[in-house]
Amino acid sequence: MSIRDESRPFLDVRDLKVHFATDDGVVKAVDGLSFSLERGQRLGIVGESGSGKSVSSMAIMGLHRRAQITGEIWLGGEQLVGADPEQVRRLRGRRMAMIFQDPLSALHPFYTVGQQIVEAYRLHHDVSKKVARKHAVDLLGRVGIPQPSSRVDDHPHNFSGGMRQRAMIAMALANDPDLLIADEPTTALDVTVQAQILDLILDLQAEFDSAVLLITHDLGVVAEVADDVLVMYAGRAVEHGPTSELFAAPAHPYTWGLLGSVPRFDGGTGRLVPIPGNPPSLLNPPPGCPFHPRCRYRELTGGRAETERPQLRAIGPAHSVACHLDDAQRRRIVSEEVPTWL
Amino acid sequence: MAVTQDQDQRPEVPDGGPLLRVSGLEKHFPVRRGLLQRQVGAVRAVDGLDFDVRRGETLSLVGESGCGKTTTGRLVTRLIEPTGGRVEFEGRDITHSSVRQLRPLRRDIAMVFQDPYSALNPRHTIGTIVAAPFRIQGIDPPGGIRSAVQELLSRVGLNPEHYNRYPHEFSGGQRQRIGIARTLALRPKLIVADEPVSALDVSIQAQVVNLLEDLQAELDLTYVLIAHDLSVVRHVSDRVAVMYLGKIVELGDRDAVYDRPMHPYTVALLSAVPRPDPRGRGQRRRILLTGDVPSPLNPPPACRFHTRCWKAQEVCRTQEPPLAELAPGHRVACHFPENEPSGADAARVSDRVTPATLR
Numbered sequence: 001m002s003i004r005d006e007s008r009p010f011l012d013v014r015d016l017k018v019h020f021a022t023d024d025g026v027v028k029a030v031d032g033l034s035f036s037l038e039r040g041q042r043l044g045i046v047g048e049s050g051s052g053k054s055v056s057s058m059a060i061m062g063l064h065r066r067a068q069i070t071g072e073i074w075l076g077g078e079q080l081v082g083a084d085p086e087q088v089r090r091l092r093g094r095r096m097a098m099i100f101q102d103p104l105s106a107l108h109p110f111y112t113v114g115q116q117i118v119e120a121y122r123l124h125h126d127v128s129k130k131v132a133r134k135h136a137v138d139l140l141g142r143v144g145i146p147q148p149s150s151r152v153d154d155h156p157h158n159f160s161g162g163m164r165q166r167a168m169i170a171m172a173l174a175n176d177p178d179l180l181i182a183d184e185p186t187t188a189l190d191v192t193v194q195a196q197i198l199d200l201i202l203d204l205q206a207e208f209d210s211a212v213l214l215i216t217h218d219l220g221v222v223a224e225v226a227d228d229v230l231v232m233y234a235g236r237a238v239e240h241g242p243t244s245e246l247f248a249a250p251a252h253p254y255t256w257g258l259l260g261s262v263p264r265f266d267g268g269t270g271r272l273v274p275i276p277g278n279p280p281s282l283l284n285p286p287p288g289c290p291f292h293p294r295c296r297y298r299e300l301t302g303g304r305a306e307t308e309r310p311q312l313r314a315i316g317p318a319h320s321v322a323c324h325l326d327d328a329q330r331r332r333i334v335s336e337e338v339p340t341w342l
Numbered sequence: 343m344a345v346t347q348d349q350d351q352r353p354e355v356p357d358g359g360p361l362l363r364v365s366g367l368e369k370h371f372p373v374r375r376g377l378l379q380r381q382v383g384a385v386r387a388v389d390g391l392d393f394d395v396r397r398g399e400t401l402s403l404v405g406e407s408g409c410g411k412t413t414t415g416r417l418v419t420r421l422i423e424p425t426g427g428r429v430e431f432e433g434r435d436i437t438h439s440s441v442r443q444l445r446p447l448r449r450d451i452a453m454v455f456q457d458p459y460s461a462l463n464p465r466h467t468i469g470t471i472v473a474a475p476f477r478i479q480g481i482d483p484p485g486g487i488r489s490a491v492q493e494l495l496s497r498v499g500l501n502p503e504h505y506n507r508y509p510h511e512f513s514g515g516q517r518q519r520i521g522i523a524r525t526l527a528l529r530p531k532l533i534v535a536d537e538p539v540s541a542l543d544v545s546i547q548a549q550v551v552n553l554l555e556d557l558q559a560e561l562d563l564t565y566v567l568i569a570h571d572l573s574v575v576r577h578v579s580d581r582v583a584v585m586y587l588g589k590i591v592e593l594g595d596r597d598a599v600y601d602r603p604m605h606p607y608t609v610a611l612l613s614a615v616p617r618p619d620p621r622g623r624g625q626r627r628r629i630l631l632t633g634d635v636p637s638p639l640n641p642p643p644a645c646r647f648h649t650r651c652w653k654a655q656e657v658c659r660t661q662e663p664p665l666a667e668l669a670p671g672h673r674v675a676c677h678f679p680e681n682e683p684s685g686a687d688a689a690r691v692s693d694r695v696t697p698a699t700l701r
Contacts, residue, residue: 048543146633160634161407190406191572192631195614199630217544220573220616224623243620261548263577265617271555272577274548278513 003079009036010211011060011179016071016081018052018059027282029055031235032071034312039178042205042212044226044243046219046258050279052235053215057181060213061098062088075179094124097172099201101184103164107156113140113167114152121174139170143200162193166200173204180205181213186221198225219262223247228318231255234280234290237312241319251321251330253295289324300329359433360394361532361564362418367391368426369413373639385638387413389588390427392665395532400558400565402575404611405585408635411568414585415534418566419453420444431532449479452530456537458517462509468495468520469505475527494523498553515546522553529561536568551578572615576600581671584608587638587646590665594672604668604679607647645677653678 018030030052037043045053059069062080073080076095080088100106108116117136118129125132133152140148143166156164165185172180182201186194202225205212214225222229222243229246231239231254239252250256260273277294280286292298292305301324304310310322315330325333368391370384388410395401403411416422418429420436429437436447455461462471472491476483483490492502498519509517518538525533538554539547551574557563569575575582575596582599584592584607592605603609610629617626631650636642642649648658657677665675669683 048545162634190570190635192406192610192614193634194616195628196630198616218616219544219618223618223620224616247618247620258544259618261545262618263551263573265573265576265615272548272552274552275545276549278515278546279543 003083004077005074005079006077008074008077010039010076011037011213012072012074013056013060014072014074016056016059016073017069018055018064019068019070020066021068022283025283028235028285029067029282030059031285033232033235033237035230035237035240037179037211037213039211040205040209042214042225042227044214044216044222044229045232046216046222046229047232048217048279050234050282051232052282053232054183055235056232057098057183057213057215060179061092061096061181090124093120093177094175095177096179096181097175097177099165099169099172099180099182099185101187103161103168103188104156106168107164107171109156112153112155113159113170117152117167117171117174120171124175135174136170139173140167142204143167143170143173144196145170162189162196165189165193165197169197169200169204173208176208177210179211179213181215183215184217185214187216187218194221201225219258220265231258234285235282236290237322238291239319239321240312241316241321245316245319249319249334251315251319251334252291252323253297253325254291256333257294289322297325297329297333300325361397361432362395362566363430364394364414364418364427365392365430366427367414367417367424367429369410369417369422370425383639386588386641387638388417388424389638389641391590393583393590393593395564395566397531397564398558398562399580400567400578402567402569402579402582403585404569404572404575404582406570406611406635408587408638409585410588410638411585412536415453415536415566415568419451419534420447421453445479448475449528450531452525452528452533454518454521454525454533454535454538457541458514458521459509459541461521462517464509467506467508468500468512471509471520472524472527475524479528481528490527491523494526495520497526497557498523499549513546515542515549518542518550519553522550522557526557526561530563532564532566534566534568537570538567539574540569540571547574554578572612584611587635587641589646589675590673591647591676592672592674593665594669594674598669598672602669602672602681604672604674604681605647605676606651606653606678606680609680645675 014034016030016033020027020029033056047053058064060073069081071081075091114133114136117139118132121132121135137148137152140152145151145163145166159167186197189197216222226243229241229243230237231252233254239255250259257275261275263272275294280290286293288306288308289310295305298305304324310324312320312322314320315327367388369388370386372381373383373385374380375382391414403414405411417424420439424437428435431447431451469491472494473487476487492505495502500516500519539550542550555578558565567578579596581594582596583590584605586607592599592608599608600612603612610631613627613629633650636649644660644662645658648654663675663677665673667673668679
């Protein structure tokens with residue numbers, strides 16, 4: 001049985017929680033995440049390791065086995081949380097596909113690249129192997145692999161890192177998905193190859209008018225690719241807004257910390273301002289605002305940071321932040337203390 | 343500073359010359375095949391490097407995977423032996439020193455590794471790990487090993503009371519601090535840091551970068567930093583060497599290399615770095631290199647970059663460009679450099695074009 005609601009945005013995630021039961025207790029990897037994404041849009045999710053960005057995308061793809069998932073994930077009007085695994089399997093590959101960070105472990109070493117694309121295509125299309133193979137050659141050509149008609153019979157180990165990433169993108173695109181999730185797609189690549197792959201993702205996205213969810217820790221990559229940015233910390237969104245606004249007027253102390261931690265490429269070689277301390281344990285997240293133990297401004301909230309969990313609230317037409325600082329405090333800090341980025 | 347020709351006659355005055363001098367450095371790894379394991383070729387990982395490292399500076403080696411930067415780091419620390427060329431530390435030739443001869447050198451040259459998870463023995467306590475250099479070198483620091491280790495731990499920002507804990511109890515950033523504490527134990531003069539922050543989260547990266555900078559100022563350290571993150575490199579370096587397929591293609595002061603790059607590869611590399619500035623999107627000229635880095639097993643002849651270079655001409659395929667000083671302190675190996683200072687033309691032509699090619 002499937003639940004439908006056509007009025008929703010193309011991808012609509014509401015109060016998503018992904019919890020894992022371990023011997024030490026429940027790990028709340030994602031703890032109340034909401035966002036939506038329309039076709040043709042690119043959303044970047046940034047955060048550090050353990051912030052829950054990958055776990056959320058795996059939950060959308062239905063790839064968790066032993067997780068307790070609650071909340072709502074709507075894709076094209078279909079509710080995926082609690083749906084029949086068979087229903088999700090039919091969507092996976094055809095309507096949504098994923099590009100992983102490490103192509104060498106995402107591609108099967110025994111089968112040729114062509115066989116793997118053919119398999120993905122025939123899973124959703126009733127065509128002969130011959131037709132599927134031709135489709136695979138076309139795709140490899142589209143993602144910029146030279147001599148695709150001969151490279152289609154190569155194994156992944158015959159490809160360089162950048163070519164493997166292209167092959168995986170070809171496989172993800174085999175069924176023309178409406179939603180493409182790219183989880184650190186260029187982290188394992190050199191910078192010149194990274195530029196090629198990001199350009200490729202942008203070109204293909206424009207051509208297929210798909211929605212792209214880009215997960216990364218690299219603020220530079222987000223600034224180059226995403227229309228909107230969602231900043232995650234300890235399993236929750238702490239800030240969400242248009243890319244230009246988020247870099248011009250960042251609103252959350254954690255976002256300030258991230259921006260202050262990255263060396264300016266174009267000169268400014270002043271001292272970096274790191275975020276003190278370490279990311280919190282998800283077994284025992286701090287009470288109140290999960291960022292408060294590392295926040296320089298917690299004193300300004302009159303104790304609310306330690307006791308009350310801040311909710312995401314709008315501070316602009318499309319910009320929202322989960323922080324107890326009031327607008328005047330935030331404006332003063334941004335103008336006086338946060339290193340200007342733009 | 344350009345490499346001077348009279349390096350062999352240089353008197354053994356440790357304080358005068360550069361801390362480290364590398365000339366013609368080569369490392370070719372043999373490739374063996376078949377039953378008899380005959381050598382059928384060689385990976386030319388490092389293929390003729392010349393550079394000096396000055397006291398107190400940070401020299402960064404940058405380049406993409408396979409360019410030989412890590413091999414270079416392992417050669418100058420003599421973790422591996424060069425197949426050609428020369429490495430001098432404080433005027434001493436250490437190119438082919440034996441393990442026994444190298445032992446005293448290990449106090450002066452130390453290494454920080456990339457992966458803080460595999461660089462620490464999981465069965466040893468932090469105290470044991472940081473004290474290992476003292477034990478190996480048979481040194482009894484004043485006040486005893488325990489207090490020396492605790493002082494080192496607090497210097498790198500760790501709690502000295504964590505002496506008896508094991509590596510798994512620490513986060514990635516803290517482990518990297520433990521590795522740095524161990525590196526500092528014997529007060530080395532030169533630290534070779536191979537991707538010291540690339541395994542760390544952004545906010546932790548900044549902590550470790552600041553720590554390395556503070557330690558350099560306090561302890562008068564010299565760094566050779568091996569890194570691929572060009573923003574971090576710009577932040578910490580005094581000079582930068584750009585490597586491509588086992589060769590240095592450009593070497594100069596940081597700002598010169600970043601603001602006026604001359605080698606087309608450097609230009610392309612810098613243009614490819616994503617900037618955290620959405621306003622520049624689409625306006626910045628980005629040079630997209632096509633294809634991949636060629637195999638170091640069989641590198642292209644003459645200029646190794648010519649297969650991917652948009653300026654390549656016939657001479658690039660036949661004649662290898664020397665690493666020539668085109669601006670003060672700025673050396674470039676290219677026949678058709680970008681951003682060339684005016685007036686350098688004449689010198690360059692006479693420098694490079696031999697009478698044979700003129701005719």
